[in-house]
Structures are given as C-alpha cells and as structure tokens.
Amino acid sequence: MTVTVKGRQPADSGAPVVLRAEGLYKSYDRKAVLSGVSVRVHAGEIVGLVGPNGAGKTTFLECVEGIRRPDRGEVEIAGLSRSAGPAAYHLAFGAQLQESSLAERLRVAEAMELFAGFYDDPWDIDDLLEQIGLTEHRRVFYRKLSGGQKRRLTLALALLGRPPVLLLDEPTTGLDPHARLEMWGVLEKLTGSRTAVLLATHDLHEAQSRCHRVYVLDGGRIAADGPVAELLGAAGLSTRLRLPDRPWVRELLSGVPGWTTSRVVAGTYYAYGEHGFAEKAVAALRAHVAAEDTGPGTAGELQQVLAAASTGPTDLEDLYLTRTGTPYEPRHARD
Template sequence: MQTQAVRVRNLRKTYGDRAVVDGVSFDIAQGETFALLGPNGAGKSTTVEILEGYRRRTGGEVEVLGIDPADGGLDWKARIGIVLQSSGQAGLVTVREQLRQFAGFYPDPRDVDEVIAAVGLDAQAKTRISKLSGGQQRRVDVALGIIGRPGMLFLDEPTTGFDPHARREFWGLIRRLKAEGTTILLTTHYLDEAAQLADRVAVIAAGRLQAIGPVAGFGGEQARVPIVRWAEDAMPRHARTDDPFGFITALAARLGEAPGELEIVRPSLEDIYLGLVAEAETGPTRRGVAGTVASADETAAPKGAGR
C-alpha cells in the first residue's frame, strides 16, 4: 500500500458566513508531484497555507507527513520546505551568507554551494540579495526552500519572474528532487508547467475541488474529444466530435465549400482547466468541452456528424 504524505478530508475554512474552502478532500502519495490549480480567490492558497501550518482550519482533517499541521512542532517544520509567493529576504547579506544561515537551522542540510548551483546563482553567490533582479531573488527563495532537504516541499508559484530558459532549468531541479523521493505540492498559473512536472492535477474553484486525476487523460475521455474550429457567417464556431474528418466533410457539404479558418485540436490541460473554472463560476449549464458553457456553434453542427 502506497504511503500518503498528505491526507485531507472535508477541509473547510470560513470567514463569517463565507466559505472560502468548502469540503475539499484529497491525498498526495509519498514521492508524488501534485499540482493544485485554480484562479485567484478560489481557495487554493488558503488550502496550501493550512497544509503548511500557517492558517487554522474551520473544520475537517489534515495530515502532512503524519502530523496535523496545526500541532506541528520544530521537528515537523524541519521536514518541510516552503517557497512562498513573495520574498522577504534580508537584502544586506549575500546569497551564500543567507543560505549558510538557513542551513544551520536544519539537522541534515544540503551543501550550500550545491544548492546555489542548482538554482543557477553561481555568479551571484557573493552578491547582496538587494542587488539581485526580481527573478534572481525568486531563485534565492527556492534555494531557501530546499536547503533543509525537506521530505515535503511546497512550491507556491515558484517560477514567477523566471525567463523561459530559467524556467526550464528549474523544471530540471524539480525532477531531480522528485527522483530523490521528495513529495512536492505545486501551485502555478503556468498550465504547461503543471503538465510537465505533475503526476496528478487537481482543480479548485469557488472553494470546491472540481476535478482531480493524472495529467494524462485529465478530465476523462469526454474532455479529450477533439474540437473542430471554423468560421461561418463571419463568426467563430466550434464543436466536439469523435470523427473530426467526417464532421468536416459533412460541414463542407452543408456550406457548399471548405469552411474558413478550419483547425482540429485536441483539448489541452489549459482548455480543460478553463472549462472547469468557467463551470464553477457560472453554475451548471449545458456543457461543451470539459465543462465549458456550450456556445451556439455546437447547434450549428451538420446532421450526422459525430459529437
């Protein structure tokens, strides 16, 4: 039986009459990289802060590395690493000085120079943090999060401010940490980042968990049905179909010509995510791709075409 690093059952957080987290439940297996996705104000950050021990819950059960975060002591805190959204580092010390100080807080820290190299700050090791660019300061945040060799690592928007090359380098670091057995909870607004790094993805919106599952096939078979997009009467249209080529043939016959701006796409993680969020925010309606509200174009599909 696989060991669970995180266990969440019916988690609730309310402020007065308003529930910002409403009955959320999930597990994260030991050594898994788990992406928690959601728009601003969805309850994502509140959920993560409860798991980190920063915020008290209103109800439900939570365990992280076998301990209730509300009761986590210094021994438990030494086993987790946290990269927050914003930096609060002292600007008057150098990168190496800051990491050496933090390494002293842990029983089995990583080598300071090894961590500096891992986050790509070799050339800035002797530079005061206040002199670094925003992206470089973000790398310091990541370095401080992993210096203690955590068994559980929380990454809250870790690559904000990174250029594309730095992001790819960071992805390599996360894969190395995973290979070492580190359990990782990632929040990110970059859907390609979640697709590249995560074993499983969960989407939270309006305080509730909307979907959860492996990245491959996320959203179920129906969500992965190809989409045909075209222009008709100067209006963009789209429809789902298991037989896109048959659909296009029937469409061209109905129009009397090849449709304009034609393309066939398979829904990406981003498409499915946006559909789930839209449904959570608007409530149940007639559904299109992965829960998105169906537009009038679907009613324009030719008869006999697959849907």
C-alpha cells in the same frame, strides 16, 4: 496508467501518502473560499493545483503550511499534524511562497546559513549553492539578484532541510522561458524521485508536462482530479473544434455524433467530442454551406466561419475550460 514526467520515473501508485488534506473549509467574512477540499500526494509525485484566480489555491496551500488555520478539516504531512507542534510540523515540508522577500542587504550565503540553523542535519550549503547555480553569487546582496536568481535562492532555502514534501506556489511566475526551464531543471535535479512536490500554477502547459496528476480547483471545490490524459478521456474530450461563435453553429454542432460539451470564450466557440467528432463536425459544416437552402446566416458568413475553423487534440487547457467558470454540461445531462 503510469505517467513519466521529465526527470522522474513513472509515478508509483503504491507509494505511501506523504501529504493528506481532508475536507478543508475556510471562509472570510462569511464568504466560502474552500468548501471541503481534499488532496493527497504520494511519495515521489509531482502534483499540480490549477484553477482560476480566487479559486482557493493559495488559501489551500496556506492552510497546509500552517500560515492559516482551516475552519474545518485535517492536514497531515509525513505522518505529522499541527497537533505535533509547529517545530516538528514545519520540519516536515519545505515551502516556496507566491510572494517572498529577504532583507535587501542579506547576502546569499548569509541567508543560507541563517536558514540552515533551523535544522539538525541541513543540506551542505556549499553543495546546495553549487547545485542551485549560485556559488558565484554567495556574497551578493539579495537586492542585486535577478528575479530568476531570487527564485532559485528561495527554492534552495525550501530544500535546506531535505524535506519529504515541497510546497510551491507559482514557482515560475514572472520568469522568462530560459529562467523557467533552468528553474525546473534545478528542481528536478535536486528532488529526484525522493521529494513529493505539490505546486499551484496558472501555467497549464507546465502543469501538464511536469505533473503526474492535477487537481482542478474552482470556486473552492475540486472540479476534477487525476492524470490529465485520463481526465480528458473520461470526459470525452478527445478532440476539439474551434471556430467563431454563432447561434446556428451551436445548434448544428451539438447534434453531430460524438459531441460531448462546448464552451464560448471571447466570441470563440469550442466544441469537444470523442475521437472522430471534429472530422464529422467539419463535414457537417461543409454540408451546411453546400446546401441550397443554407438556413441561418448568409453564404458569405458560412464560408467565413468554415475558413476560420481549426481542429486538434485536447490538452489541460480544454479540461480547464470545461471544468471551471460555468457548470459542466455533458451530453447525457442534456438528453
């Protein structure tokens, strides 16, 4: 399956691997944060890393970046491992950290010139400032930049060395919708199909619309990985029914043909199934309401549940709900 991402050609499954992390383990005070995490990114890919707070996303990126040393496991970027030495290894990628700051009285152009000195053949500063939309701010102090301008500047600094791999940790957090779109427009224009991107994000819409593949991380382990559409299909998550949670609802819907799994979140019941499941489930609810002997629940309650029910296609959020937080229980595990 080929995936077309905005601003990029379909992912080439035959492209070389430019980032390889194998079996990373990391613990703090005997608490496991990473438990055998393996990730691969091919040239030209945008790959998303999603998961709950504390799932290990930032720790994983910091192990890849060399900020932290994994307890076990190997990392290789553009054919280089940490054994090549920090000078060579850190030139193989650019990074935008989750939280970063520069000296408040450092001007934009001064920051660019400082970082350009780290590379033998850096991107032309004037050209990059124009591409990133900061030419008019080249003499502005860092402290006077807006949040979006600061994020664009740190992205420009990550791109100065024209790296084959770009590591981004929550690159659009805190940005308003306009600034977020501008950020992605700049990123896709500057990386084209040359640079592989691995980004951690809590924005599931962003991950689904911008990434060729995703890794779902939960409790320090990879819970799922692949193109979103393929993952949804393989899990039987083709359609969703959402309605108020009631014990009798769970029992009724789990018996509908095509049901695959369900979750309860904040008093709402999410039932998932194969194509046609949602329609069958709604029909089962209507039949339950219409029955003379309604069984559990009053007629009024049944009508309220049915009125609040909604159906629709699934997306990455549904995969996230079924793969994180609690063990996944597909139908075959219950039969």
